[in-house]
Amino acid sequence: MHDLAPLTALGATTPRCDTIGTITIAENPDVALASVAARRGQSAPCAAALAAWLDAPAPGIAEHSGTHMAAFWLGPDMWMLEAPFATREGMAQDLAQRLKGMASVTEQTDAWARFDLSGDGLADMLARLTNLDLATLPQRFARRTVMEHVGCYLLRRDAGYSIYGPRSSAGSLHHALRLAAGAL
16 A cells, blocks of 8 residues: 655645745645636637636636636636635536536646745846736736746736746746845
């Protein structure tokens, strides 16, 4: 019998949280993720079904929407859905049933690592990591970008930012975030 224990993307049993100056970088493993891609001719019904599930409109281009359960735009008729892992571990299966015939749903939870950023100076920190002009982007934007040669999604939240990077690159991304925060 195997004795397996869950580990975070950074390889620990508890999420890592670093405060560097005024900036906090918090690993957030407590998120269930699923990607949704509307099938041909099913864009409108799929978006309507997602809106009902989110209790918010399906996000438009480069946006995210929802609070407890949320989604962000990946591309035309494609979204990434996020929800608390503790209550929505089976989210992908639930969505596959709800969207049957309208969309293809893929489990993404263990493919991505999420880091939540908060504190003063985040725009200056992120300017060292991405070519996105944060001052010109709306409050609830979600954009694909590159940070230290790692493809990521950057979301502006009410109180800060969230970054999703590939789980296989979590250590490199975390190191880059720490260096950028320390350089301020």
